[in-house]
Amino acid sequence: MKYTHHNNELNRSHLGMSVYLKGWVAKTRNLGGLIFIDLRDKNGITQLVVLPENSNYDTATRLKSEYVIEAKGKVIERQSKNKNISTGEIEIEVTELIILNEAEMTPIGISHEDNASEEVRLKYRYLDLRRPVMQNYLLKRSQITQAIRESLLEQAFNEFETPILGKSTPEGARDFLVPSRIYPGEFYALPQSPQIYKQLYMVAGFERYFQIARCFRDEDLRADRQLEFTQIDVEASFLTETEIQAVIERTLAHTFKKVLNHEIELPIRKMPYDEAIRSYGSDKPDLRFDLKLQSYNDLLDPLQIPLFADKVVRGFVFNEAEKLTRKELDKLTLLVKKNHADALAFVKLINNELSGSIAKFIANKDAFIEQTNLKEGDILLLVSSSNYEKTSNAAGVLRKEIGESFGLANPNQFEFVWIVDWPLFEFDEENNRFVALHHPFTAPKEHQKHLMKENPKAVMAQAYDIVLNGYEIGGGSIRIHESSIQQTMFEVLGLEKEVIEDRFGFLVGALKYGTPPHGGLALGLDRIVMLMTNTKNIKDVIAFPKTQSARDLMMQAPSGVDSKQLDELKIDFKK
Amino acid sequence: MKYTHHNNELNRSHLGMSVYLKGWVAKTRNLGGLIFIDLRDKNGITQLVVLPENSNYDTATRLKSEYVIEAKGKVIERQSKNKNISTGEIEIEVTELIILNEAEMTPIGISHEDNASEEVRLKYRYLDLRRPVMQNYLLKRSQITQAIRESLLEQAFNEFETPILGKSTPEGARDFLVPSRIYPGEFYALPQSPQIYKQLYMVAGFERYFQIARCFRDEDLRADRQLEFTQIDVEASFLTETEIQAVIERTLAHTFKKVLNHEIELPIRKMPYDEAIRSYGSDKPDLRFDLKLQSYNDLLDPLQIPLFADKVVRGFVFNEAEKLTRKELDKLTLLVKKNHADALAFVKLINNELSGSIAKFIANKDAFIEQTNLKEGDILLLVSSSNYEKTSNAAGVLRKEIGESFGLANPNQFEFVWIVDWPLFEFDEENNRFVALHHPFTAPKEHQKHLMKENPKAVMAQAYDIVLNGYEIGGGSIRIHESSIQQTMFEVLGLEKEVIEDRFGFLVGALKYGTPPHGGLALGLDRIVMLMTNTKNIKDVIAFPKTQSARDLMMQAPSGVDSKQLDELKIDFKK
Structure with missing residues (x-):
């Protein structure tokens, strides 16, 4: 193509060369009559210089930021070097300069970190995305996606597509519905995941499927959630839990190595x-820091502290007691509540004295210090509630907060862990029935199949989540491939026959015709990109996101539509 | 992984080896007490043999078609060789045999071409897809997609995503609408193509974008159309028409070479x-055969044939007159009408005599034969109508029909052509206004920009379609990057200010802030796969298609939904 170089490519080795460049004017300066232009493209910046005697000088004086130009010239040595950019030792003495397009003053700044509001950034997203930091996020996203794909192809997976216009199955999250014009009153639904389709690919004998799949959930948005999101959807036949985990580990290792030059140590540890x-x-522990929870009832119950009467008490030791001021502790109390x-x-050990809200109940200081293994400067934080699950969960939130607030979580460290041996069911108190902890296609552990009816609580699933730095980045399971076990599953869940037939009839049918053992996993691409680029806002890694209010x-979507469109769909709205 | 081989891999070089295989029972035979099993996986078939003295013999007798099994055994030489399969010289003497899943009798046959109705095939699609011919279609689709991707990545394109939940812009085809739960009465729309988003990627400075993108049109289905389809969407900045065409040519050449080992001769010819x-x-000629149209008014007008009075007459010569029986010609007459x-x-030249409906008007036979260059056995077919466009179009349909019916179109030949120099506008008689022949973002030829208002009909577009064997497989254009030209375009199209602002406001805005020259193209993946796998039915190359009636x-979609879902969307239906 006619342009000879990108704007990051030229250096001293090109001195004297005639080059042809294009890009955006990042900035211009007139220094003693010489016009200097920083020319930017997606790859970098090159400095152009236009001399007063040059026939393009008039054109050069007209340039403003974000004009699109092309320039021919000769690579010459630069007077004042710029060590911050790869082209900082040279500049281009321009011989020809053409304006390809002009630009008005942009509502947000392009060439630097801009402090425009999120609203303005999203309204002018095409300019926001021109900022180098955003370019980096999206180019990284593209590289990460491709690295994942490479690894899966390398492991004999094929990429297959599944429909976006599917059937509504009102389990799980809320479906987006698409009214059918041909069948008024009927709807397609956008997929929450290609779960059933990928299982049907296994039934059909394709053995190894993956897809970079768009998924949809009509749920209220949170900072790390969007209406639509992208998942790396994987399914394989004839593999065990461990074998599927190994596939994913290789994929993650390849991706982190290729994109970040970071080595993940394999195998990734597993934790029940x-x-x-x-x-x-x-269930998604951040393992970049320790602060392990312990149970303190054995130690504290004999002290008969009124606050802890009949409570489960759990907590952990943090070695920088001085950081937890009164104010800080008040905030943390609100958090656990x-x-x-x-x-x-809490109990602090400062100057060899115990202090804190329950210190007065501790009769034998030395025994307490020995049993808790407290060191000078430590603080023991204790969370209580009526049961083990609630206490553990609140103590876990406290642990996370302290880890993140006090710099224990190194942003450049990546700590992976597989969470395995999940319960197959959980009991839904509200509706007084068992529900599937993952989804109703998850297989029980082989040796516990017979317990599904008699003791559902005891049955563990062949399910596994992969967690990175406290975020669940993926989850999966071995699926039920035997028709009789699927039937038992539906029975334990208390689904009525008609409901089973209506929602899952074809799947139950499919299991009868020679379905191989199979399983898989889905990775959350948006979240992985967010963690790999070290941003906290998922919108940063999505080109055209929706706001928190959807x-x-x-584009100004959603929006009203022509009445003709509604007429064709035979749709009215309730007052 | 524990299985040692796929079912296409073993041959004489493995004799004596212990192997571990898995797959589906394609068929079993009991020959003199020995049980032979054809074991199938997605790669091929291996024959197993179980001897009567083997402890697994009972298991082997239980096997039926489509049971899923795994087997260990030793590779031995086969008595009666099968030359049709790669493993036909060996078989496996089974030492261990396990049934992984059973199978009922399948409603359609798996191991051979089945003549089940399309309805049954689509209902049991997971079984239909198990048929080797369907496996091949979808594996080819996966390979084709990946080859296209490889080539674009190689040419410095990055793959980027665009939203599925967008805004309805009722130009072009009918949008699928998605009601918003949060804003009752408002809708998202599924994209007919990522056209505007990919242009915004260019405005944002990404320079080279592609995406394997899902697109949606709520139009009535035809044999080669589905509600959702996949396109390879490409856009680049700073490239000319020719340069973009060259990118696509390299991509197609790489793909045909890699998947079919077919060499496309580059550059692909261009035709205005x-x-x-x-x-x-x-505008999508099949160039596998000649049958070029010509105009016959100069020749025929002097003959004063009443049928052709005041008509435009065009046609072509076909050299197998004998194939066009009376019945055949009647059918073709219906077709052109x-x-x-x-x-x-028509006029036939048989035994040196002219015959046919207008032969009697030909006074000077020899002159006529000389002027039309008719040879013995030729037939001249003549189509007439009141104008050039209609006549040409009908004659083109006739040409295609004859080419396809009489074997002139070789299914193993691939004839590509770029159709270039399209008109920018066409006149919409019904609404008495100009409309964009491609879409309103298509740029005029550079030297004709100034004619857009004064003589719209004369202006050609920087647009190009790529045609293969009579199918349009892709189309694209250079886009308007100058705000003033875009404004002129909207004016010529007669769009009102409010409509422009409402539908395209952000794009018009974007053009003001330094938009680079850019253009692109979209290839229809489904159609390309159909042509490359030589099937006529687009449903064959889509895993889970909709029927002609959508x-x-x-899955039984579309379907009714729970009233709770409708209540949340505040939707009612008109009677």
Whole structure:
């Protein structure tokens, strides 16, 4: 093509060369009559210089920021070097300069970190995306996606598509519905995931499927959630839990190596669900820091502290007691209460003295210090509630907050862990029935199949989540491939025959015709990109996101439509 | 992984080896007490043999078609070789045999071409897809997609995503609408293409975008159309028409070479739109055969044939007159009339005599033969109507029909052509206004920009379609990047200010802030796969298609939904 170089490519080795460049004017300066232009493209910046005697000088004086230009010239040595950019030792003495398009003053600044509001950034997203930091996010996203794909192809997976216009199955989250014009009153639904389709690919004998799949959930948005999101959807036949985990580990290792030059140590450690709750109070523990939870009832019950009467008390030791000021502790107390705990208490060891809300109940100081293994400067934080789950969860939230607030979580460290041995069911108190903890196609552990009816609570699933730095980045399971086990599953869930037939009839049918053992996993691409680019806002890694209130501010969607469109769909709105 | 081989891999070089296989029972035979099993996986078939003295013999007798099994055994030489399969010289003497899943009798046959109805095939799609011919279609689709991607990545394109939940812009086809729960009465729309988003990627400075993108049109279905389809969407900045075409040519050449080992001769020939209409009566000519159209008014007008009075007469010579029986010609007459022509006439030259409906008007036979260059056994087919466009179009349909019916179109030949130099506008008689022939973002030829208002009909577009064997497989254009030209375009189209602002406001805005020259193209993946796998039915290359009446027969979609779902959307239906 006619342009000879990108704007990051030229250096001293090109001195004297005639080049042809294009890009955006990042900035211009007139220094003693010489016009200097920073020319930007997606790759970098090159400095152009136009001399007063040059026939393009008039054109050069007209340039403003964000004009699109092309320029021919000769690579010459630069007077004042710029060590911050790869082209900082040269500049281009322009011989020809053409304006390809002009630009008005942009509502947000392009060439630097801009402090425009999120609203303005989203409205002018095409300019926001021109900022180098945003270019980097999206180029990284593209590289990450491709690296994942490479690894899966390398492992004999094929990429297959599944429909976006599917059937509504009102389990799980809320579906987006698409009214049918041909069948008024009937709807297609956008997929929450291609779960059933990928299982049907296995039934059909394709053995190894993946897809970078768009998924949809009509749920209220949170900072790390969008109406539509992208998942790396994987399914394989004839593989065990461990084998599927190994596939994903290779994929993650390849991706982190290729994109970040970061080595993930394989195999990734595995932690049973029970241990995650016990030691970290979370099914997605951040393992970049320790602060392991312990149970303190054995130690505290004999002290008969009124606050802890009939409570489960769990907590952990933090070695920088001085950082937890009164104000800080008040904030943390609110946090654990918000997370359904009853109280937060603490004991500090400062100058070899115990202090804090429950210190007065401790009769034998030395024994207490020995049993808790407290060191000078430590603080023991204690969370209580009426049961083990609530206490563990609140203590886990507290642990996370302290880890993040006091710099224990290194943003450049990546700590992966597989959470395994999940319960197959959980009991839904409200509706007085068992529900599937993952989804109703998840297989029980092979040796516990026979317990599904008689003791559902005891049955563990062949399910696994992968967690990175406290975020669940993916989850999966071995699926039920035997028709009789699927039937038992539906029975334990208390689904009526008609409901089974209506929602899952074809799947139950499919299992009868020679379905291979199979399983898979889905990785959340948006979240992985967010963690790999070290941003906290998922919108940063999505080109055209919706706001928290589900609007596209640039396109102005959703919007009203022509009455003709509604007439064709035979749709009215309730007052 | 524990299985040692796929079922296409073993041959004489593995004799004596212990292997571990898995797959589906394609068929079993009991020959003199020995049980032979054809074991199938997605790669191929291996024959197993179980001897009567083997402890697994009982298991083997239980096997039926489509049971899923795994087997260990030793590779031995086969008595009766099968030359049709790669493993035909060996078989496996089974030492261990496990049934992984059973199978009922399947409603359609798996291991061979099945003549089940399309309805049954779509209902049991997971079984239909198990048939080797369907496996091949979808594996090819996966390979084709990946080859296209490889080539674009190689050419410095990045893959980027665009939203599925967008805004309804009721130009072009009918949008699928998605009601918003949060804003009752408002809708998102599914994209007919990512056209505007990919242009915004260019405005944002990403320079080279592609996406394997899902697109949606709520139009009535035809044999080669689905509600949702996949396109390879490409856009680049700073490239000319020719340069973009070269990108696509390299991509197609790489894909055909890699998947079919077929060499496409580059560059692909280019044909102006005018010539395509003149010589082939179609903007997507099938160039696998000749049958070039010519105009016959100069020759025929002097003969004063009443049928042709005041008509435009065009046609072509076909050299197998004997194939066009009376019955055949009647059918063809209906065909041209259905395509808005007034008449089909013909002149045959048989035994050096002219015959046919208009032969009696030909006074000077020898002159006529010389002027038409008719040879013994030729037939001259003549189509007439009141104008050039209608006549050309009907003659083009006739040409295509004859080419396809009489074996002139070789299914193993691939004839590509770029159709270029399209008109920018066409006049919409019904609404008495100009409309954009492609879309309102298509740029005029650079040297004709100034003619847009004064002589719209004369302005050609920087647009190009790529045609393969008579199918349009892709189309694109250079886009308008100057705000003033875009404004002129909207004016010529007669769009009101409010409409422009409401539908395209952000794009018009975007053009003001330094939009680079850019353009692109979209290739129809489904159609390309159809042509490359030589099937006529687009449903064959889509895993889970809808029927002609827009239903998913397997999932039963669209369907009614819970009243709770409608209540949340505040939707009612008109009686």
